[in-house]
Amino acid sequence: MSDRSASSPCVLVTGGAGYIGSHVLHALTDAGIPAVTIDNLSTGRRRAVPGAVPLIEGDIGDASLLERTIREHRVDAVMHFAGSIVVPESVSNPLAYYRNNTVNSLTLLDTCVRLGVGNVVFSSTAAVYGSPERVPIDEETPTVPINPYGASKLMTERMLRDAGAAHGVRSVILRYFNVAGADPEGRTGQATPVATHLIKVACQALLGRRPALSIFGTDYPTPDGTCIRDYIHVSDLADAHVLALLHLRRGGESLVLNCGYGGGASVHEVVEALERVSGERVPATLAPRRPGDPPQLVAVADRIRERLGWVPKHDRLDDIVRSALVWERSLDHPAP
Ligand SMILES: NC(=O)c1ccc[n+]([C@@H]2O[C@H](COP(=O)([O-])OP(=O)(O)OC[C@H]3O[C@@H](n4cnc5c(N)ncnc54)[C@H](O)[C@@H]3O)[C@@H](O)[C@H]2O)c1
Numbered sequence: 260m261s262d263r264s265a266s267s268p269c270v271l272v273t274g275g276a277g278y279i280g281s282h283v284l285h286a287l288t289d290a291g292i293p294a295v296t297i298d299n300l301s302t303g304r305r306r307a308v309p310g311a312v313p314l315i316e317g318d319i320g321d322a323s324l325l326e327r328t329i330r331e332h333r334v335d336a337v338m339h340f341a342g343s344i345v346v347p348e349s350v351s352n353p354l355a356y357y358r359n360n361t362v363n364s365l366t367l368l369d370t371c372v373r374l375g376v377g378n379v380v381f382s383s384t385a386a387v388y389g390s391p392e393r394v395p396i397d398e399e400t401p402t403v404p405i406n407p408y409g410a411s412k413l414m415t416e417r418m419l420r421d422a423g424a425a426h427g428v429r430s431v432i433l434r435y436f437n438v439a440g441a442d443p444e445g446r447t448g449q450a451t452p453v454a455t456h457l458i459k460v461a462c463q464a465l466l467g468r469r470p471a472l473s474i475f476g477t478d479y480p481t482p483d484g485t486c487i488r489d490y491i492h493v494s495d496l497a498d499a500h501v502l503a504l505l506h507l508r509r510g511g512e513s514l515v516l517n518c519g520y521g522g523g524a525s526v527h528e529v530v531e532a533l534e535r536v537s538g539e540r541v542p543a544t545l546a547p548r549r550p551g552d553p554p555q556l557v558a559v560a561d562r563i564r565e566r567l568g569w570v571p572k573h574d575r576l577d578d579i580v581r582s583a584l585v586w587e588r589s590l591d592h593p594a595p
Pocket residue numbers: 273274275276277278279280297298299300301302303304317318319320339340341342343344359363382383384385435436437438
């Protein structure tokens with residue numbers, strides 16, 4: 260055990276080899292906060308994990324591995340990213356989603372309670388709101404998920420709330436809106452080649468790594484007919500996680516917080532931003548609506564600023580798409 264881990268408590272980051280988890284590991288390392296990660300590398304990559312952070316290759320469904328890690332590293336807090344994230348896959352294979360997102364979260368939470376780890380930061384999603392009637396969406400909006408992915412995450416939120424009441428576990432539940440972009444220093448980014456997220460797919464199309472971007476639906480009730488989303492830069496999201504951890508370590512109360520900027524961009528606006536920053540055309544074709552896409556998802560994002568003192572640094576759409584494009588160029592694998 261190193262001197263540092265002997266003196267300071269450590270945060271266990273599940274899924275730290277993945278897109279968002281790896282950005283958070285870099286943010287923790289930059290802030291001098293000791294961390295350890297467990298990842299089964301099902302979608303994550305070993306090289307996304309900063310060198311200073313021990314990577315334990317294993318599954319969070321393995322209670323004895325969790326227990327060993329928590330004891331050996333003097334873990335006092337957990338940031339829980341590990342999970343399955345593809346919405347259509349959750350529709351075709353729901354039980355796999357309930358197993359990985361809900362059952363494994365239960366194992367993790369149960370282990371935390373048994374070992375007295377009382378601080379949990381959880382990656383939730385705007386998908387818990389489903390297709391709300393009113394936009395923008397505040398945290399009191401009813402949670403009515405419309406797919407198993409959203410339902411599987413909402414169940415973990417519920418477990419955290421109940422475990423808080425019964426066992427004193429305090430949690431910050433972060434409901435991410437549309438996460439995009441990459442580390443401005445180029446240390447990590449979204450690396451899975453089978454991407455479905457708009458900004459990543461648009462970058463791949465611009466670079467000729469896929470034939471074209473399909474714009475799913477141009478007849479929505481929005482000003483330009485395409486869907487509107489609240490895109491948040493992954494590095495700003497990573498900063499929010501560090502603040503959430505510090506809040507809990509200070510003894511702060513449990514919170515549920517939207518993570519977005521409170522503004523929206525349409526699919527056309529995203530494409531225009533990418534063309535503006537690159538000076539190149541995004542090959543795009545107009546396609547029918549994708550099933551299950553709500554016309555607008557925009558956060559009311561005041562609470563996170565008030566409660567955590569979060570101040571975003573990368574909230575211009577041009578910055579988000581530029582960082583995504585720089586990262587995409589650095590990847591050596593072609594898209595499928
Ligand atoms: N990407 C988004 O836009 C988005 C939006 C809302 C919420 N989220 C949530 O954020 C979290 C991270 O998402 P991401 O985009 O970084 O996805 P990702 O697939 O890049 O990261 C998930 C990581 O978890 C690991 N993992 C999965 N199951 C595991 C298991 N059973 N045991 C150990 N490791 C396991 C994977 O190998 C991967 O490294 C997820 O919980 C997701 O639901 C993501």
